[in-house]
Amino acid sequence: MKRIAIAAAALAALAAAAFIALESAPVETWLFRRIAFHTLSQPQPVLAQKNELSVLFCGTGSPLPDKSRGGPCTLIAAGDRLYLVDAGIDSARNLMLWRIPLEKIAAVFLTHFHSDHIGELGEIRLQTWVAGRDWPLAVYGPPGVERVVNGFNEAYALDAAYRTAHHGAAMLPPNAVAMVPHAIEPGTVLDFEGLKITAIKVHHDPAKPAYGYRFDFKGRSIVVSGDTAPDQNLAHAAHGADVLVHEGLSPEMVGIMHDALAANGRPRQAKIFHDIPPYHTSPVDAARIANEAKVKLLVFTHIIPMLPNRFAERLFLHGVSDVRSHGVEMAHDGLVIRLPAGSSEIRESDVP
Numbered sequence: 309m310k311r312i313a314i315a316a317a318a319l320a321a322l323a324a325a326a327f328i329a330l331e332s333a334p335v336e337t338w339l340f341r342r343i344a345f346h347t348l349s350q351p352q353p354v355l356a357q358k359n360e361l362s363v364l365f366c367g368t369g370s371p372l373p374d375k376s377r378g379g380p381c382t383l384i385a386a387g388d389r390l391y392l393v394d395a396g397i398d399s400a401r402n403l404m405l406w407r408i409p410l411e412k413i414a415a416v417f418l419t420h421f422h423s424d425h426i427g428e429l430g431e432i433r434l435q436t437w438v439a440g441r442d443w444p445l446a447v448y449g450p451p452g453v454e455r456v457v458n459g460f461n462e463a464y465a466l467d468a469a470y471r472t473a474h475h476g477a478a479m480l481p482p483n484a485v486a487m488v489p490h491a492i493e494p495g496t497v498l499d500f501e502g503l504k505i506t507a508i509k510v511h512h513d514p515a516k517p518a519y520g521y522r523f524d525f526k527g528r529s530i531v532v533s534g535d536t537a538p539d540q541n542l543a544h545a546a547h548g549a550d551v552l553v554h555e556g557l558s559p560e561m562v563g564i565m566h567d568a569l570a571a572n573g574r575p576r577q578a579k580i581f582h583d584i585p586p587y588h589t590s591p592v593d594a595a596r597i598a599n600e601a602k603v604k605l606l607v608f609t610h611i612i613p614m615l616p617n618r619f620a621e622r623l624f625l626h627g628v629s630d631v632r633s634h635g636v637e638m639a640h641d642g643l644v645i646r647l648p649a650g651s652s653e654i655r656e657s658d659v660p
Contacts, residue, residue: 350407351407352407352408352409353406353407353408353659353660355383355385355390355408355644355659356385356386356387356388356646357387357648358387358388359387359526359648359649359650360385360387360526360528360646360647360648360649361384361385361386361523361525361526361528361529361530361550361646361647361649362384362385362644362645362646362647363382363383363384363385363530363532363551363553363607363644363645364382364383364385364406364408364642364643364644364659365381365382365383365553365607365609365639365640365641365642365643365644366378366381366382366383366392366399366402366403366406366408366641367379367380367381367382367394367396367397367398367399367402367641368380368609368610368611368639368640368641368643369396369610369611369614369641370424370610370611370612370613370614371422371423371424372612372613372614373614374614376614376616376640376641377611377614377640377641378396378397378398378399378401378402378641379394379395379396379397379398379399379424379425379427379428380394380396380399380419380424380425380535380609380610381393381394381395381396381399381402381428382394382532382553382609383403383408383413384523384530384532386502386503386523386525387525388412389412389414389503390408390409390412390413390414391413391414391415391416391417391505391523392413392415392416392417392432393416393417393418393419393521393532393534394417394418394419394425394426394534395416395418395425395426395427395428395429395431395432396424396425396426396427396428397424397427397428398428399428399431399432400428400431400432400434400435401428401431402641402642403435404435406642406659406660408659409439410432410435410436410439410441411436411439411440411441413432413436413441413445414446415445415446415447415448415498416429416432416445416446416447416448416487417447417448417449417497417505417507417519417521418447418448418449418450418453418456418519419449419510419518419519419520419521419532419534419535420449420450420512420515420516420517420518420519420534420535421449421450421452421453421456421515422515422535425535426456426460429447429456429457429460429487430460430463430464432445433445433460433461433464433485433486433487434464434467434468434485437468437480437484437485438471438480441484442481442484443484444483444484444485444486444487444488445486445487445488446487446488446490447487447488447489447490448490448492448497448507449489449490449491449492449519450491450492450516450517450518450519451491451517452491453489453490453491454489454491456489457487457488457489458489460487461486461487464485468480468482468485469482472485492507492519493507494507494508494509494517494519495507497521502525502526503523503524503525504522504523504524504525505521505522505523505524506521506522506524506545507519507520507521508520508521508522508531508541508542508545508546509541510533510534510535510536510537510539510541510542511536511537511538511539511541511587512534512535512536512537512587513587515535515587518534518535518536519534520532520533520534520536520542520545521534522545522546522549525649526649526650527649527650528550528647528648528649529548529549529550529551529647530549530550530551530553530645530647531545531546531549531551531552531553531601531603532553533552533553533554533555533589533594534555535555535587535588535610536555536587536588536589537586537587537588537589538589538590538593538594538596538597539589539597542597542601543597543600543601544601546597546598546601546603547601547602548601548602548603549601549603549604550603550604550605550647550652550654551603551604551605551607551645551647551654552597552598552601552603552605552606552607553607553609553639554589554594554597554598554606554607554608554609555588555589555594555608555609555610555611555612556588556589556590556591556594556608556609556610556611556612556624557584557585557588557589557590557612558590558591558612558613558623558624558626559585559590560623560626561613561620561623561624562581562584562585562612562613563581563585565581565613566578566581566582569581584612588612591608591624591625591626591627591628592627592628592630592631594606594608595628595631595632595636596631596632598632598635598636599631599632603635604635604652604654605635605636605637605645605654606632606635606636606637607636607637607638607639607643607645608624608636608637608638608639609639611624611638611639615638621638624638625638637656642658642659643656643657643658643659644656644657644658644659
């Protein structure tokens, strides 16, 4: 017993000494230096190889607050060129946390101008410039994109001037910071070096026109629906695509939330939940569209309402398997889907 007591005392003394050492400034500095050098030495992830098309889900949520999902944001990688579809809240932060090379974002495509799809556009403007973008950033979208883009340019103008004055024009050239709006109509938007981007008119009244986008590269294809009610035009435009990224709203779950809000004396919030289903698509209807379009994989994003656990996810997908027995995925922030050229393979992983 005496030996055990002596050993215990010795361990306690060592623990106390270690605690005191860890509390000292030199040790704290050493630890922070080790962590900083390790963290900042991590390589940037490669989202797509030279002949590969991929999609990174940088925000799979909706206007409803969700701790696990950022606002709507989908990043398409065609080789080493990156294209952003929408820029919801937390999209820029997620991309930075994942060490995505923001200077490689060649353009932004806006589906429509609801706040949850444009809320982080100013930060995308700033962070791509800080990362090394040395040309004005093209932003494509429906007519009206000029007002949105010019508004963000003006809102961030003083900030940009401060940063150029601080770091110097050689590092942050003032002639490169701005975003340049391009109002587009449905049809081919870009056709360059094997990549074809097509704007698709969808139904999201009163936000109109609203677009989805199709990306074709090296024989592989990804379609992003944007916000839309069930739309035959989208089904036609998505025909034969490898991946259909489609919004999803559960009418049953939203109805329950409406009833709960109404029962608790919150009529304004209840009305919002009453109003939103008609201009979105249920998971079952999205599955029907995917079947009609003969797409290989249907991936749900812009998920309404929030899904805090597996039980909620199962309820969200209720009835989908009756319509589409396979080829259905629930997206989460950080999911990457890769489509190698010359193959029908679909690879899934999380961003490193």
